[in-house]
Amino acid sequence: MSWASQEDQLNEDSWLQTMEKEFEELHPEYDITWNNQVVSSADAATIAKQDPTVAADVFMYASDQLGTLKEANAIARMSDDAVEQIETQYEGSESMIQSVTGDDGYLYGAPFGGNTWFMYYRKSKFTEEDITSLDAMLAKGKVSFPLTNSWYLPAFYMGAGGTLFGEDGTDGEAGVQFGGDIGEAVTKYLIDLRNNPNFVNDSNGSGLAGLKSGAVDVVFSGSWDEPTVKENLGDDYGVAALPTFNLNGTAVQMKSFAGSTVVAWNPYTKHPKAADQFAAFLASTEAQRAHYEMRGTIPSDMTLASEPEIAENLVAKAQLETIARTSVVQPSIPEMANFWGPCENFGKSILGNEVTYDNARELTDKWMASYASLM
Amino acid sequence: MEATTGARPVRRGLLRRKADYIPPSRYTLRAALTDGDAFTRLSFLILGAGNIARKQILKGLLFLAVEIAYIAFMATSGAENLAMIPSLGWREQTAEKIDGYWHYTPGDNSVIVLLYGVATIFITLLFVVFWAYAVRSAYKAQLLAAETGSAPDFIQDWRNITDREAQVSLMALPVLGILIFSILPTLFMMCMAFTNYDSDHVLLFDWVGLENFGQLFSADGAVNASLFGEVLAWTLVWAFFATFLNFFLGLFLAMVINRPTTRLKGFWRAVFSLSIAVPQFVSLLVINQMLQPEGAINRLLMSWGWIDEALPFFTDATWARVTVIVVNLWIGIPFTIMQITGILQNIPAEQYEAARIDGANWWQTFTRITMPYLVFVLTPYLITTFTGNVNNFNVIYLLSNGNPTPVGATAGKTDLLITWLYKLTVDKGDYNLGAVIGIFTFITLAIVSLITYRSSASYKDEGGFR
Numbered sequence: 001m002s003w004a005s006q007e008d009q010l011n012e013d014s015w016l017q018t019m020e021k022e023f024e025e026l027h028p029e030y031d032i033t034w035n036n037q038v039v040s041s042a043d044a045a046t047i048a049k050q051d052p053t054v055a056a057d058v059f060m061y062a063s064d065q066l067g068t069l070k071e072a073n074a075i076a077r078m079s080d081d082a083v084e085q086i087e088t089q090y091e092g093s094e095s096m097i098q099s100v101t102g103d104d105g106y107l108y109g110a111p112f113g114g115n116t117w118f119m120y121y122r123k124s125k126f127t128e129e130d131i132t133s134l135d136a137m138l139a140k141g142k143v144s145f146p147l148t149n150s151w152y153l154p155a156f157y158m159g160a161g162g163t164l165f166g167e168d169g170t171d172g173e174a175g176v177q178f179g180g181d182i183g184e185a186v187t188k189y190l191i192d193l194r195n196n197p198n199f200v201n202d203s204n205g206s207g208l209a210g211l212k213s214g215a216v217d218v219v220f221s222g223s224w225d226e227p228t229v230k231e232n233l234g235d236d237y238g239v240a241a242l243p244t245f246n247l248n249g250t251a252v253q254m255k256s257f258a259g260s261t262v263v264a265w266n267p268y269t270k271h272p273k274a275a276d277q278f279a280a281f282l283a284s285t286e287a288q289r290a291h292y293e294m295r296g297t298i299p300s301d302m303t304l305a306s307e308p309e310i311a312e313n314l315v316a317k318a319q320l321e322t323i324a325r326t327s328v329v330q331p332s333i334p335e336m337a338n339f340w341g342p343c344e345n346f347g348k349s350i351l352g353n354e355v356t357y358d359n360a361r362e363l364t365d366k367w368m369a370s371y372a373s374l375m
Numbered sequence: 376m377e378a379t380t381g382a383r384p385v386r387r388g389l390l391r392r393k394a395d396y397i398p399p400s401r402y403t404l405r406a407a408l409t410d411g412d413a414f415t416r417l418s419f420l421i422l423g424a425g426n427i428a429r430k431q432i433l434k435g436l437l438f439l440a441v442e443i444a445y446i447a448f449m450a451t452s453g454a455e456n457l458a459m460i461p462s463l464g465w466r467e468q469t470a471e472k473i474d475g476y477w478h479y480t481p482g483d484n485s486v487i488v489l490l491y492g493v494a495t496i497f498i499t500l501l502f503v504v505f506w507a508y509a510v511r512s513a514y515k516a517q518l519l520a521a522e523t524g525s526a527p528d529f530i531q532d533w534r535n536i537t538d539r540e541a542q543v544s545l546m547a548l549p550v551l552g553i554l555i556f557s558i559l560p561t562l563f564m565m566c567m568a569f570t571n572y573d574s575d576h577v578l579l580f581d582w583v584g585l586e587n588f589g590q591l592f593s594a595d596g597a598v599n600a601s602l603f604g605e606v607l608a609w610t611l612v613w614a615f616f617a618t619f620l621n622f623f624l625g626l627f628l629a630m631v632i633n634r635p636t637t638r639l640k641g642f643w644r645a646v647f648s649l650s651i652a653v654p655q656f657v658s659l660l661v662i663n664q665m666l667q668p669e670g671a672i673n674r675l676l677m678s679w680g681w682i683d684e685a686l687p688f689f690t691d692a693t694w695a696r697v698t699v700i701v702v703n704l705w706i707g708i709p710f711t712i713m714q715i716t717g718i719l720q721n722i723p724a725e726q727y728e729a730a731r732i733d734g735a736n737w738w739q740t741f742t743r744i745t746m747p748y749l750v751f752v753l754t755p756y757l758i759t760t761f762t763g764n765v766n767n768f769n770v771i772y773l774l775s776n777g778n779p780t781p782v783g784a785t786a787g788k789t790d791l792l793i794t795w796l797y798k799l800t801v802d803k804g805d806y807n808l809g810a811v812i813g814i815f816t817f818i819t820l821a822i823v824s825l826i827t828y829r830s831s832a833s834y835k836d837e838g839g840f841r
Contacts, residue, residue: 049577049804053481072577073468073482080475206669267468267479276476337574341802345780351668352690352779363782370783373596 009036015287015294023281030274041261048074048266057269058279062115063099063259067334070102076267077106082280086110089285089301095329096300099260103170103333109264110283113291114300116258117152117222118322120229123238125217131238134245134254138193141217144200144207147190147351150343152220154178155254156186158328160247164339169331176339179368187360189247190350201351208232223298226315239314241321258327260300342370404507407514418513422506425513429526438509445502453495459483460492463570463581485572485580493563501554567810574804587811597785598799598808607819609696610791613771614764616700617707618757624704625711626749632712633719644716648709655706659773662702663689689778692788699789703770714756715749722748754831758824765820766793792816 009016020034037056039047045065048055052074061069069075078086086107090096096111121131122141130136137143146152154164157178166174178186193199200206200216208225210216212232219229220242230237244251263282265275281287288299298316299305310316330336346367349355355363407415414428422442423435464483471478516526527535536544568587572580592600632643650658665671666688673685689695722745730740771777771794777787785803786795792812800809828834 053484071575076479077470077477079477201669203669204664204667267470267477268481272478273476334574338803341785341798342783345784346782348690348778348780349782352687354690354779354782367782373783 057275064330066332109262111260112283113261118318121238122217134243143218144202144216146202148347150340158255172335176371183364184361242326257330258323259330402511402515422509429516429520433529456491456495464488572806617764621707625708629715
């Protein structure tokens with residue numbers, strides 16, 4: 001049984017079915033009955049941890065769920081062969097391998113695609129110079145940012161030097177460090193941002209709608225929104241890595257989370273060897289190329305990234321540049337699951353005028369204190 | 376049962392009580408032990424022995440079969456399930472590498488251990504009840520055989536439970552259903568309140584006694600006394616307003632429509648019922664979108680120039696609380712209109728007629744006839760509505776999602792106990808705290824409903840207003 005997203009298994013010619021057929025040809029020794037179910041990579045951990053014994057043999061998950069899956073004993077280590085394959089695929093891209101490495105040093109699953117966000121903008125509004133600075137863009141056009149989304153909000157704090165679970169995101173004891181003087185300064189910057197008439201909060205798709213209607217000139221999102229953005233902007237379509245923002249006079253680089261979509265297998269499967277091989281096969285270079293050709297997803301495989309067709313793709317360029325230069329590997333320890341809720345609430349508090357210049361310090365520290373009590 | 380009491384010349388009060396009086400059975404376990412003969416006493420150990428001796432062969436064999444099945448179950452898995460309960464499992468998952476590929480051996484899963492353990496205890500209790508029944512049945516067979524010459528055979532028993540004692544066979548299935556589908560899961564859930572089953576202990580957890588209850592009354596932490604008190608108070612306030620505002624406004628509309636001079640009654644009822652036609656969750660999600668800071672309502676008001684800044688529908692605590700109550704009116708009033716219209720049309724017209732002849736004014740007829748009648752009929756309905764509103768997950772979760780949530784808190788200003796429970800269990804995986812809150816929700820509801828119902832006219836004067 002395997003879990004994958006809806007779009008990958010629409011019909012017999014979809015990516016997953018095609019890969020299954022190829023896998024059968026590669027391994028005539030197995031007699032496989034395929035049973036495909038729709039479970040998106042974002043939901044895999046939540047569903048798998050409820051009862052791993054009935055979860056899919058092979059499934060896709062978002063790398064930040066690794067800790068949760070490991071804690072639920074719902075994920076298995078990759079075989080020596082698979083590790084070798086992954087190491088060849090990701091030579092020179094440490095962050096991708098790191099995203100699937102457990103705290104015991106073993107590899108849990110094979111990376112299948114990068115997952116991060118960057119910037120789409122209206123080309124005619126800004127110069128090449130403008131797009132490197134958030135403040136310059138705010139002066140010229142309407143900027144939409146998902147302030148109430150905890151996947152985006154930390155970009156400011158992490159850019160300014162805040163850390164999530166230590167330097168490399170694996171130290172649960174270290175906790176979330178967005179407070180102190182830096183945290184206060186960033187919170188104040190965000191208050192200014194909210195008060196800026198050119199700022200629009202992006203929620204429930206208002207950013208993309210704004211691009212279409214002309215009410216918004218910049219949105220922050222990932223490769224999955226590329227088709228919509230292209231359609232909404234037409235010839236004015238621009239895409240770039242993240243800009244800097246002006247924190248008390250110094251330019252600070254915004255830093256997004258980078259993670260990966262991962263193919264892994266379930267330790268409760270009755271056929272561990274076949275499951276391991278199929279998982280590795282689904283993440284292989286050929287499978288990723290097929291996925292790019294069929295669905296236009298940007299592959300994470302470094303050997304593919306240098307192929308001219310992909311290298312010239314603007315979104316692929318922005319994504320690879322973001323992952324390489326302006327990203328923080330999304331922590332995959334179980335404590336990460338507690339991060340999202342309070343962060344979203346803090347974003348809402350900023351947006352709802354609850355956070356002001358006077359209490360910025362106090363509330364930022366209170367936000368941090370809530371993590372201390374949760375972890 | 377009425378017929379048996381008819382002939383006796385007793386005082387009226389006594390007669391009423393006698394009507395439902397059932398004398399205690401003389402076939403008790405104690406009597407079976409003291410007065411039973413050898414076969415009956417043998418039935419204490421071997422179920423059905425006494426029945427077989429009195430020629431109730433099929434019945435005796437059935438009893439014996441149940442006993443054998445129970446012993447077999449205990450021997451194969453039941454005993455192990457019970458033995459695992461105190462520790463809730465300890466074996467961890469292990470992995471070993473064979474030819475470069477990992478192979479796993481699963482460890483214990485405390486949830487499964489707990490579930491199987493609770494089920495085993497449950498089955499054992501059921502068996503004890505069954506055992507007592509079987510022993511008493513053996514004694515009954517002995518007495519009947521001695522008194523009438525022979526114990527009833529299987530066919531007579533069968534006729535009995537399908538005819539005179541039909542309530543037994545008819546109730547058996549529903550009772551079994553309640554035991555399996557509501558009591559057992561409830562017990563299972565309540566057990567979790569005494570463990571440390573949370574996001575840090577997903578597979579293996581242990582008993583922790585009353586620690587979680589202590590946590591609920593502690594001064595800090597993700598769940599604490601002040602937060603609990605605040606959520607509980609808001610839950611009750613919300614349930615009160617959601618129930619009674621809906622009731623009175625719905626009553627008002629229903630009466631206006633019901634006035635003899637109102638024309639197009641059907642049309643008005645249809646108009647007010649339109650919101651029922653749209654599934655609740657759709658309207659709630661749409662309203663949620665409309666009330667966002669960039670939503671339709673705020674934009675409209677701003678473009679008209681009525682407001683300069685977005686109205687804080689879900690960002691200010693008071694605004695959010697009023698908003699959910701008001702929106703709930705819109706969702707709930709149509710149901711009340713329907714309900715009350717039916718009852719209003721059912722109030723005997725002669726009563727109004729008589730009141731009018733006596734010169735009663737509108738207010739007097741309303742308070743003396745309409746309201747008592749409505750309250751009498753609707754008290755149980757109001758209690759269920761109140762209960763339903765305490766647990767009104769849909770409206771809160773879909774409309775405000777508990778917002779606004781103060782920085783660092785686990786429950787928002789509009790969170791009910793039930794949505795808080797949901798957030799703790801589903802979003803955060805703290806099943807133990809969720810179970811504790813579930814138990815307290817149950818206690819709150821039980822107290823409120825029992826007090827209101829026991830003091831209502833519907834309970835005290837059952838059979839009135841016929």
